Amino acid sequence: MYAEIAGIILMFGLTLLAAWPLGRYIARVYAGEKTLTDRLFAPLEKLFFRLSGIDAQRDMSWQEHLKTLLTINFVWFFLTMCVLMNQGWLPLNPDANPSMTPDLAFNTSISFIVNCNLQHYSGESGLSYLGQLTLMFLQFVSAGIGMAAAAVLFNAMRERQSDQLGNFYDYFLKNCTRILLPLSIVMALLLLWSGSPMTFEGKDTITTLQGDTVQVSRGPVAAFVAIKHIGTNGGGFFGANSAHPFESPSYVTNIVEMVAQMVIPFAMIFAMGFYLRRPRICWMIFGVMTVGFVLLTLPTVWSEIGGSPAIAGMEVSQPTGAMEGKEVRFGPAAAGYWSIATTVISTGSVNSMHDSSMPISGAMQMLAMMTNSFYGGCGVGILNFYIFIILAVFIGGLMVGRTPELLGKKVEAREMKIALIVALIHPLLILAGTALAAYQLYADPSLPWLNNPGFHGFSEVLYEYTSASANNGSGFEGLGDNNPWWNISTGIVLILSRYLPIIGPIAIAGLLASKKYIPESNGTLRIDTSTFGFMILAVIVILAALSFFPALTLGPLAEYFSLY
Secondary structure, three states, X not given: OHHHHHHXXXXXXXXXXXXXXXXXXXXXXXXXXXXXXXXXXXXXXXXXXXXXXXXXXXXXXXXXXXXXXXXXXXXXHHHHHHHHHHOOOOOOOOXXXXXXXXXXXXXXXXXXXXXXXXXXXXXXXXXXXXXXXXXXHHHHHHHHHHHHHHHHHHHHHHOOOOOOOOOHHHHHHHHHHHHHHHHHHHHHHHHHHHOOOOOOOOOEEEEOOOOOEEEEOOOOHHHHHHHHHHOOOOOOOOOOXXXXXXXXXXXXXXXXXXXXXXXHHHHHHHHHHHHHOOHHHHHHHHHHHHHHHHHHHHHHHHHHHHOOHHHHHOOOOOOOOOOOOOOOOOHHHHHHHHHHHHHXXXXXXXXXXXXXOOHHHHHHHHHHHHHOOOOOOOOHHHHHHHHHHHHHHHHHHHHHOOOOEEOOEEOOHHHXXXXXXXXXXXXXXXXXXXXXXXXXXXXXXXXXXXXXXHHHHHHHHHHHHHHHHOOOOOOOOOEOOOOHHHHHHHHHHHHHHHHHHHHHHHHHHHHHHOOOOOOOOOOOOOOOOHHHHHHHHHHHHHHHHHHHHHHHHHHHHHHHHHOO
């Protein structure tokens, strides 16, 4: 057990160690300062803008940023739908996998465009290599979009008074070329050297130790898995995701993938501090997020190490902990740590089956997505947390008897209305979706959706909508979700839960940036203190976590007490 705990501490420490210089580098890229990658990528970026006719030097207002973001996402959605619905006869399909149905193609296209990667199919049998490459492209650009939106937010927070917040195309392309691509190449090489396949040939025929002849799927796995984690995407090349030995062959690659999926969310926090030249703010934010992360991780790891109380009640020894759905090469502690990291940062990849987790672990996984504010995905984690900063500033301002201010800008009714809408849309989508699905099951019990009735079945439904709304993508896989109801309903949730939480913070930041700057005084509420950090944590707990307590009571918490 002590060795497994040491492994968790090592993974977190390595992530933090890599994130600090990466955050400084990201801030320099956004500020247009010289970096080591200029000589390699600047000519390529200039060529791209020259061929496309885009003026990357023209500043945009926050409205223009959002219009650009939504337009290019719509174009990618249309092109991806065409590929997935016709992949059966298109090239790069050596295993003759069929085309997707319209509802499944709709769900898959939306899911990868919004950086969620909710998969209602099994990768090795549901996609051709052309389909996999198309989704790999979306894993780059969806992460780049989220980071570009964060760059716009940084600009708005730094400007004294302006409605010009940089160029979206410039931020987006630099994210892809100078940040995501180099990191992905390094990780892909590490995976390749560790045994992950990288080929366009079809299934391979092998003979097992038992003498059986089996067909083994392969493909361009190393490249796909690299951006899957670097971009906090999470979509698995195989149905088993990172529990598959081709996606993560060993405990060493487990560490690499763990660090890879957390490093940019960490780095974006530090990049904000470097960009604004306010390091105390970034440490306050990182501190609040880390406290929340630890509070979710500790009960999960402890629960998985302790094993199942139902099995213990039969006087059966569990020296290795709760191993159902776990990989022996990782163990329950590393699986528990991964399950919280992947739900907190919205990656959604798995190295164990979350459906087999202990009830307390399942509750913590869902709570991580329900709060949706600790670290978060590439760029959007900062956007989500910004909403809680606005709410805490408003409440704090009222408590000290002053007009609420954030970095010298007054937070007024218009900004608060937007913040509240964004804060409430998340629980609305989760709870309304779960209620509608539960009603469908009550009206027609013959629906083949649930393999597990009772408390756990409710948890499977709740988890699915929570994962969709949090742009996570992981799932309790006992749910039969490849049908029109789940494909369409979660697709709608994916659209609303991705774009409204981006539109809202950018709109607030743009509105504040255009206001007159008010110098700080002795009566100004400081936002870089531990006191303000505690206030943000309290707002998150009250507005986010407690909204879901009744639903958690009906699902994983009721299941936990039923085991005794």
